[in-house]
Amino acid sequence: MLAGHPPFYDEDHFKLYEKILVCKLRFPSHFDPLAKDLIKRLLTPDLTKRFGNLLGGSEDIKQHRWFAPIDWGKLKALQTPAPYVPKVAHEGDTSNFDEYPEDHEPYGLAGDDPYREKFKEF
Numbered sequence: 001m002l003a004g005h006p007p008f009y010d011e012d013h014f015k016l017y018e019k020i021l022v023c024k025l026r027f028p029s030h031f032d033p034l035a036k037d038l039i040k041r042l043l044t045p046d047l048t049k050r051f052g053n054l055l056g057g058s059e060d061i062k063q064h065r066w067f068a069p070i071d072w073g074k075l076k077a078l079q080t081p082a083p084y085v086p087k088v089a090h091e092g093d094t095s096n097f098d099e100y101p102e103d104h105e106p107y108g109l110a111g112d113d114p115y116r117e118k119f120k121e122f
Helices: 014-021 033-040 060-062 073-074
Strands: none
Touching: none
16 A cells, blocks of 8 residues: 555466565665565565564564554554545445446346256255
8 A cells, every 4th residue: 555556466367476476576766664674574475584473473563663653552542543534425425436337247147057956846
């Protein structure tokens, strides 16, 4: 979310898996060095060195310098104001979501059941 795209991406699923296994990350030039460090530690391929999987568990992540401004006690007590609150006109307002073309393909319709005869008494 910080970069506007996932750390690993490719249209080709096989290439995507390769990128994940190699774990070669590219960051935009304007990327915060502390955020870069945190993401690298979270995505370390070696489980014995990956942040969140070490002896300190999630505390290692919470103690990272990138999270220094966060008061975890206030966050847990729901006393931290949200950094962004979208404007909502009414309960069913979807204006904050992207629009996608409608899919007019029928769904949920069952085709011929090849086992119908075997289970007709079921």
